[in-house]
Structures are given as C-alpha cells and as structure tokens.
Amino acid sequence: MQSWYFSEQSYYPAWDRDVTPKVTSPSSLVDPEIAHRLLRDYIEECKLCDSLGLNIMANEHHATYTCMNVSCLMTLGIIASHTTNARLLALGVPVMSRMDPYRIAEEIAYVDTLSRGRLELGLIKGTAFELYISNAHPVTAPDRYWEAHDLIVAALSKRDGSLSYESRNFNYRYMNVIPPCYQKPMPPMWLTTLSTNTAKEAARRGHVLAITAVAKAARQSFPLYREEFLKTHGRPAPLDRFAYLGYVAVARDEATAIERGRKILDFVRASERIEPRFINPPGALPHADNARFLKAGTTVTHRNKLLPDGTPMSNPPTPREQIINNVLFAGTPDQVYQQIKAFYDSVGGFGQLLVQAGGTMSHDEICDSLRLYATEVQPRLTALTKSHALAA
Amino acid sequence: MQTNATSGQSRQVPLSGVDLEVWEGGKGRTVLFLHPGDGFDASAPYVSALASRFRVIAPSHPGFGRSSLPPSISSVDDLSYFYLDFIETQGLEDIVVLGVSLGGWIAAEIGVKSTARIAGLCLVDTVGAKFAGPMTREIFDLFSVPQYEQARHLYHDPKLQQQTYAHLDDETATRMARNHESFALFGWSPTLHNQKLADRLHRIKVPTRLIWGAEDRVVPPSYGRHWEGAIPGASMEVIDQAGHYPHIEQPERFVASVARFVDTLPARGGRNTP
Numbered sequence: 001m002q003s004w005y006f007s008e009q010s011y012y013p014a015w016d017r018d019v020t021p022k023v024t025s026p027s028s029l030v031d032p033e034i035a036h037r038l039l040r041d042y043i044e045e046c047k048l049c050d051s052l053g054l055n056i057m058a059n060e061h062h063a064t065y066t067c068m069n070v071s072c073l074m075t076l077g078i079i080a081s082h083t084t085n086a087r088l089l090a091l092g093v094p095v096m097s098r099m100d101p102y103r104i105a106e107e108i109a110y111v112d113t114l115s116r117g118r119l120e121l122g123l124i125k126g127t128a129f130e131l132y133i134s135n136a137h138p139v140t141a142p143d144r145y146w147e148a149h150d151l152i153v154a155a156l157s158k159r160d161g162s163l164s165y166e167s168r169n170f171n172y173r174y175m176n177v178i179p180p181c182y183q184k185p186m187p188p189m190w191l192t193t194l195s196t197n198t199a200k201e202a203a204r205r206g207h208v209l210a211i212t213a214v215a216k217a218a219r220q221s222f223p224l225y226r227e228e229f230l231k232t233h234g235r236p237a238p239l240d241r242f243a244y245l246g247y248v249a250v251a252r253d254e255a256t257a258i259e260r261g262r263k264i265l266d267f268v269r270a271s272e273r274i275e276p277r278f279i280n281p282p283g284a285l286p287h288a289d290n291a292r293f294l295k296a297g298t299t300v301t302h303r304n305k306l307l308p309d310g311t312p313m314s315n316p317p318t319p320r321e322q323i324i325n326n327v328l329f330a331g332t333p334d335q336v337y338q339q340i341k342a343f344y345d346s347v348g349g350f351g352q353l354l355v356q357a358g359g360t361m362s363h364d365e366i367c368d369s370l371r372l373y374a375t376e377v378q379p380r381l382t383a384l385t386k387s388h389a390l391a392a
Numbered sequence: 393m394q395t396n397a398t399s400g401q402s403r404q405v406p407l408s409g410v411d412l413e414v415w416e417g418g419k420g421r422t423v424l425f426l427h428p429g430d431g432f433d434a435s436a437p438y439v440s441a442l443a444s445r446f447r448v449i450a451p452s453h454p455g456f457g458r459s460s461l462p463p464s465i466s467s468v469d470d471l472s473y474f475y476l477d478f479i480e481t482q483g484l485e486d487i488v489v490l491g492v493s494l495g496g497w498i499a500a501e502i503g504v505k506s507t508a509r510i511a512g513l514c515l516v517d518t519v520g521a522k523f524a525g526p527m528t529r530e531i532f533d534l535f536s537v538p539q540y541e542q543a544r545h546l547y548h549d550p551k552l553q554q555q556t557y558a559h560l561d562d563e564t565a566t567r568m569a570r571n572h573e574s575f576a577l578f579g580w581s582p583t584l585h586n587q588k589l590a591d592r593l594h595r596i597k598v599p600t601r602l603i604w605g606a607e608d609r610v611v612p613p614s615y616g617r618h619w620e621g622a623i624p625g626a627s628m629e630v631i632d633q634a635g636h637y638p639h640i641e642q643p644e645r646f647v648a649s650v651a652r653f654v655d656t657l658p659a660r661g662g663r664n665t666p
Contacts, residue, residue, distance in 0.1 A: 132536065139577040140466070277538055282576035290539065290569035294557045297540045 001351055001381035004057040004089055005049040005370060006245065007358040008067040008267060009042050009075075011035055015270040015360070021065040022274045023132055035068060041363040043082055048367055050083035052374035057089040057354055062097070062133045066271050073107040080115035087118045091190055091210060091354070094126025096141040097134035101148045102175050105155040109181045117182035122190035122210065123149045129278040139283030144169050151175075156186040190243070196224050203228035203237065208352065210243035214304060215326035218244055218347045226348070236392065239351035239385055244343070247322070248355040249330040250372040260369060261319035261330035264359035269316050272301060333376035340377070341384060349388050353381065400434060400443055404458070405451075408477055410465065413458040415450040418443030421511075421654055422487040424479065425450040426495030428637065429534070429575035430542070431457055431568070438643035445651055446488075451478065453498070455574030457567065468494075468520065468578050468586065472501035485509045488654055492516040492639055493610070494575060500589060503596040512657045513600040514650055515619065517608050517636050519584040521593065523618040531584045532610045539572045548607035548635035593622040600626040601653035603646065605634035629653075 014029040015021060046056050058075045061067035069075050072090040079088060088111070093104055104123075112119040125145050131138045147169055155163055155175050162174035181187060190208040193199055199221035202209045209225050211218040222242055229237035247267075249260035276299040280290070293299050304325060305313055313321045322328035326343040329336045344350060355373060357366045400417020415434045423446040425432075432452050433439075442448050453471060455461035465474060475498065479487065489510055491499030496518025503513050524530050537545060543555040557565060600623045604616040613630055620628045629649045634641040 135581050137577075137580050139573055139580065277536055277541070280538070282535060282539070282580075283573045287566050287569045287573065288562075290572065291562060291565035293538065294540050294569055295560055295565050297556055297558065299538055 001353060001378070001385040002055055002087075002240070003353045003355050003373070003378055003381065004055040004087075005045065006057040006059070006091075006354050006356045007042055007045065007366070008059070008061070008356075009039065009069045010267060010270070010358055011038065011065045011068050012266065012270070012360045014065040015266065020273060020275050021270050022129060023063050023278050024275075025063065025065055030065070039068065041366075043078065045363070045366055045370065046079045046086070047082050048370060049374075050086040052370065053085070053378065054355070054370065054374050055087040055089065056083070057091050059091055060094065061127065062130050066267060071107075073104075073111050076119065077107075077111045077114055080111060080118065083115075083118075087120055088115055089120040089190065090122055091192060092122025092124035094130060095123050095148045095152075096145050097126045097130045097136050099134065099136055101151045101170060102155060102172055102177075104148075105152045105175075105177050108152070108187065109156060109177045109179055112181040112183055112187050113179045115182070117187075119181075119183070119187040120190060120208075121187040122192060123152060124192050128281055128284040129274055131281045131284070132278055137283075138281040140169075141283070153186065153189075156181055159185075193221070196221055199225050200228040203241075204232045206233065206241070208241050208243050210245060210352070210354065212245040212354070213247065213327050213356075215343065215347075216304065218350075222347050222350070239349050239388060242347075242350035243352035243354060244347070244350050245354035245356055246326065246340070246343075247328045247330075247359075248336065248353075248357060248369070248373060249319075249328070249361075250333055250336050250369045250377065252332065252372070254331050254335065257330045257332060257335070257369075258319045260361055260365055261322070261328045263361045263365070264357060265316065265319060265322060265328065267359040268303070272303060274301070333372050336373070337377050337380050340381065344384065349385070351385055400439070400448070402434070402458075405478075405482075407481060408464075408474055409462040410454045410474065411458075411460040412454065412478070413452040415439075415452075416448065418446055418448045420446040421657075422447045422449060422484055423650075423654075424475075424484065424487050424489045426475070426489065426491035426498050427453065427456070428493035428495055429571070429579065431571040436640060436643070438639040438646055441643050441647040442650065445647065446654070449482075449484075451475075453494075453574070453578075455577060456571045461574060461577075466577060468497055468501055471498050471578065472505060475502055476506055479509050486511040488512045488514060488650075488657070490514040490516070490650060491518065493519055493636060494579060494584070496520065497584070497586075497589075500593065500596070501586070503598070503600070504589070504592040507596065507598045510598050512598050512653065513596060514603065514653055515600065516603045516639060516646075517605055517611060517616070518602070518619065519579070519611055520586060521590040521619065521622070522582070522585045522587055523590055523615070523622075529583070530611065530615055533583050534610065535576055535580060535583070539569065542572075545609055546636045547641060548605065548633060549641055552641065590618075590622055593619070594624060596623045596626075599653075599657060601649075602626055602628040603638060603649050604628060604630050605636055605638040605641065606630045606632045607634060608636045610636040 058072040060072040076088045162176035165172045191202040192210045194217045203225040247264040251257035279299045329339045402415045405412045452459040454465045489499045496515040497520025544553045604613045620626045631638040639646045
C-alpha cells in the first residue's frame with residue numbers, strides 16, 4: 001500500500017463568515033499574512049511526509065476559501081524542489097476547465113523533469129461549479145475532455161519533433177513539449193470518477209482508478225474495473241490500480257483523534273455551503289437527472305446523507321457516522337488500521353490510500369497525525385497489501 | 393380579438409440532417425415564429441391568438457421539443473443558416489419573422505445575412521447583441537439560475553414567478569430539461585450574445601419592430617433602445633405589466649402589437665401566403 005498525503009490547503013479562517021465560500025466569495029476576507037503562513041505550513045507538511053516515506057498528492061480549485069491551491073502542477077513543482085523521495089500526484093488537472101492542452105502538457109513535463117520522474121498524473125474532468133469560473137462550455141465539456149486528455153498524452157509521447165493538430169475544439173500548428181517528461185513515455189496515469197462508465201474506461205486504459213470519499217462508489221466501481229481490466233488486458237488488475245481517498249485523523253488517544261476528525265470534516269461542511277445555483281450548470285448532468293431537479297425544485301450535491309442501513313445521518317454528520325460510512329478513518333493507530341482494513345476487505349482491496357487531512361486542524365495536529373500514521377499504520381498497510389499480492 | 397384555440401398541427405420536417413418538429417396553424421400572412429430558450433408550447437394562449445390572424449409556422453429549434461440536434465449545429469450562427477435553408481426549402485416568401493428572446497437573436501442573425509424572402513422582422517425582448525463595454529453585463533445570466541428558478545426572472549407577474557414543476561410527467565420534464573441544455577449550448581458563452589452582431593445590425597434592410605416588456609429584468613427596455621438605434625428605421629413598442637415574455641403575460645396586447653406592425657408592411661406577393 002502506498003499512502004499519499006493530501007490537503008486542500010484551505011483558507012479555513014473565512015469559513016465562519018456569513019458568505020458563500022465559493023464562486024462569488026470576497027477575497028477581502030483572506031488575510032494575506034495568514035494565507036502566507038498556511039501555505040508555508042503546507043510545504044513543511046510535505047517535507048515531513050517526504051522524510052516519513054509518504055507520497056504527496058495535490059489538487060486544485062478556483063475562487064473558493066476551501067482550496068487555495070489554484071494549480072496542482074505549480075504546487076507540485078514547488079514541492080518537487082523541497083523533497084527528494086516522495087512521489088508527487090497531481091489529482092488532478094481539471095481538463096474541462098483548463099482550456100489549453102498544450103500548456104498542460106508542458107507543465108506536466110516540467111514538473112516530471114524537475115522532480116526526476118516522481119510525477120504521477122490525473123487528467124480529470126474537474127468540478128462542475130468551476131465551469132462558471134473558467135466559462136468552459138458545460139454542454140460540450142464531456143466530449144472536449146476526452147479529446148484534450150488524448151491530445152495531452154499524444155503531445156507527451158511525441159519525442160521526434162512537433163505535432164500538428166486541427167479539430168473543432170483545438171488547433172495547434174506546432175505542439176512540441178520541451179523538455180519532455182523524465183519518465184518514458186510519460187508519468188503513470190490516474191482518474192477520479194463517481195461514474196461506473198468512466199471507471200470502465202479507466203480500466204481499458206489501465207489508469208489508476210481513484211474514488212474520493214464515497215464508499216458506495218468504490219463498492220460499485222472496483223468490481224467493474226476488475227472485470228473490464230481482465231477483459232481488456234488478459235490479466236487481473238493489480239492492487240495498485242485501485243485508490244481510495246479517506247479523511248484520516250490519528251492520535252494517541254481516541255478522543256483526540258475523533259476531535260481531529262471533526263476538524264477535518266469542517267472542510268466537508270464548508271464545501272457543501274456552495275449556492276445551489278452553481279452546483280449543476282446546464283449540460284453537466286443527463287436530461288433525466290435535470291428533469292428530477294426541475295420537478296423537485298432543488299439541486300443536491302452527490303454527498304451521501306445516509307448510513308449504510310438507510311438511517312439519515314446527523315446534520316452535520318458526526319465523526320463516528322462518517323467512520324461507519326468509511327469516509328473518515330479516525331482513532332488510535334490500531335483503530336485506524338482496523339477501520340482501513342475492514343473497508344479494504346469489503347471492496348476487494350486497493351493499493352493506494354489518499355490520506356486527506358486539513359480542515360480546521362492546526363499544523364501541529366496535522367504533523368502529529370501524519371507521524372503516527374507513517375510510523376504505526378503505514379507499515380501494517382504495506383504488510384497487508386504484500387500478503388494480498390502473495391495470496392493472489 | 394379571437395383567442396380561442398385555433399387548430400394547428402405538428403409535423404416532422406427532415407432538413408440538413410435535422411428531424412425538425414414544426415407546428416403550423418392559422419391563415420393569413422405567414423409568420424415564422426422563433427421561440428425563446430424554454431421552447432415552444434402550442435397550447436399557450438398567444439399561439440391561438442396569433443393563428444387567428446396569421447398563418448403561423450413555429451419550428452422547435454434543433455435540440456428543442458421533438459427536433460433532433462446534429463453535431464453540426466452548435467451556435468446561433470448555425471441556426472440562422474439552418475433557418476435560411478428552411479425558409480427557402482419550404483418556399484416561403486414575404487414572410488414576417490417573429491422571434492422572442494433567443495428566437496429574436498436568431499431572427500436578427502438571419503436578418504443580417506439575407507432578407508430576400510422576408511418582409512419584416514419582429515423582435516421581442518431579444519437578446520443577442522452587446523452594446524456596452526466589457527465590464528458591463530447587459531444581459532442577465534440566466535444560466536447562473538437553476539431551471540426551476542428561471543420563472544422568477546422571466547416574469548413580472550408574481551404568480552407566474554412562483555411556477556413549480558412537480559406536477560409534470562417525466563416525459564415533459566425531460567423535454568424541458570433538454571430544452572434548457574440546448575438553450576445553454578447556444579447561449580452559454582458569450583452569454584446570450586454575439587460580439588459582432590451589433591456592428592452588423594445596419595444590414596437589416598426590412599421594416600423592423602421591437603416589442604418589449606416594460607418590466608423585463610433579463611434585458612430592460614433601455615437595452616431594446618440600443619437595438620432600435622442600430623437597425624435602420626426600427627421602431628419599438630413597450631407593453632406594460634410584462635417582463636421578458638410579453639407573449640405569455642399579455643398575449644392579447646402582444647398579438648395586437650404584432651398585428652399593428654404587420655398591417656404596415658407592403659402587400660404580400662409571395663407564392664406561399666394564402
């Protein structure tokens with residue numbers, strides 16, 4: 001099992017203000033000195049992970065207090081120069097909203113070269129609300145996504161000169177990525193999705209399938225991926241093709257860990273405060289789903305509101321409820337290992353755990369939790385996947 | 393004015409890769425009605441009122457109603473060429489093109505390309521042109537509003553603003569959702585306008601009437617006055633107690649306004665206007 005530290009690098013001091021945390025939020029509520037300190041703390045956390053044998057994942061969002069990272073490749077370029085061993089995962093570059101595939105390809109190759117081949121890459125669709133910010137067309141975005149994805153792969157794979165490309169969506173005379181990627185032909189590829197169709201496409205392409213904090217989606221998609229991978233590649237999908245993102249809080253005693261878990265979940269609460277009008281731009285969902293919203297007169301997010309037995313969770317959900325739902329892994333090192341193992345067993349195993357911390361946790365709390373995770377949980381997870389692989 | 397239901401019927405017309413739904417009813421001068429972004433509803437009172445005076449031909453734009461949407465059509469520019477083909481292949485001449493909101497934009501894009509078969513244009517609370525600078529958003533962004541809240545912005549009448557959709561059958565709701573997606577396809581960016589259209593409006597060479605809801609909050613009457621100034625000889629009528637959709641809120645006054653305009657047009661000479 002490989003573990004990847006992930007933080008949204010939130011500006012949480014603004015979360016308790018009576019404004020929406022996304023899209024139209026006033027930037028005046030962000031104190032530059034506090035933002036500077038939070039971003040520097042984040043780099044220190046990444047350096048700690050590097051020394052502890054943990055990998056690092058970054059994402060990006062736009063116009064929101066919940067994520068100050070506006071470019072995961074820019075951030076990973078910075079982290080590359082502060083680390084030596086950790087692999088660096090961009091999960092991901094939101095291709096639907098980043099409208100220049102050539103620029104994306106160049107930045108990928110730059111980070112991969114700077115990090116001496118430590119980059120792993122997710123070219124993802126991105127969050128629907130950000131189409132309001134990028135102004136990318138929501139109706140045509142899905143088609144444009146796969147075209148941009150394949151164009152970036154083609155540009156990164158080409159080493160003998162420039163590439164010419166002309167289509168309805170993209171036009172380039174001379175597309176030529178210099179320097180090229182350090183890894184040949186390019187960094188390992190990942191995909192995040194909650195769609196079973198996209199999960200099958202990830203299997204056909206051999207990409208790592210990452211499910212983010214929705215256990216039900218992992219239970220649905222992992223078997224479909226395994227089936228499709230075997231059909232396409234003629235061999236079972238290795239464990240390292242499966243990734244799950246969970247919120248992780250570890251402490252010496254359970255009460256402290258649960259309190260840390262509650263602070264991570266503050267992120268979910270802030271994230272859910274998006275105005276309904278920005279959740280679902282026209283074209284982002286199938287007609288039948290939009291018809292349902294039209295009749296209901298409301299729009300809802302994908303976040304699960306129920307426990308596995310159908311009981312509604314509290315509002316907001318408690319840490320213990322989110323532990324039951326496999327969204328949060330929180331407790332002493334023993335408890336966290338047991339929680340992860342139980343979920344691991346329930347989905348047929350996975351080889352990558354994306355360890356999200358942050359929320360309103362302090363820098364010291366994050367570092368303490370990461371140290372306990374790296375020294376007392378990670379070794380047992382490594383042994384778990386080794387025994388799984390041997391059994392296979 | 394006779395506003396009881398006038399019989400009409402829908403048919404499918406194959407054209408340029410589109411299976412086009414076309415409603416037709418009434419007799420008199422041919423009016424090509426181009427609907428706004430939420431589609432065409434033949435049961436609306438203004439339709440029978442119009443058809444009591446005119447031969448009304450009302451296609452559902454590609455992507456709306458029961459009209460298909462081929463990949464080749466993705467802009468209002470595409471729609472304008474498509475409708476020029478429609479007018480020609482249907483043998484229509486000396487017609488009045490009447491467009492509301494998105495339909496007005498399509499009508500104007502047709503008008504700047506060719507008015508060879510058009511006697512007059514009637515643009516109702518139209519969108520489509522930009523007159524102000526880049527820091528001024530003249531057209532309210534209907535795509536930043538969920539479909540179920542559009543009525544709050546489209547109508548003046550508080551009762552109409554409070555429309556709900558729970559009673560719809562799934563087929564109707566799905567068709568409305570598809571209409572909204574197609575509306576976004578054509579209007580997402582730039583938001584409901586073509587940056588170049590304002591500089592082309594001088595090319596409209598036929599009599600043009602602008603009809604505007606006095607209480608329109610999507611594009612206020614002041615925006616309509618820019619259109620009036622940009623199209624040679626255009627004139628504008630404002631309908632009180634109406635928002636963006638005067639054809640829905642004030643159907644009789646709307647049809648009367650259209651009729652007053654059509655009555656000023658030269659006598660028809662086309663073959664297809666019984």
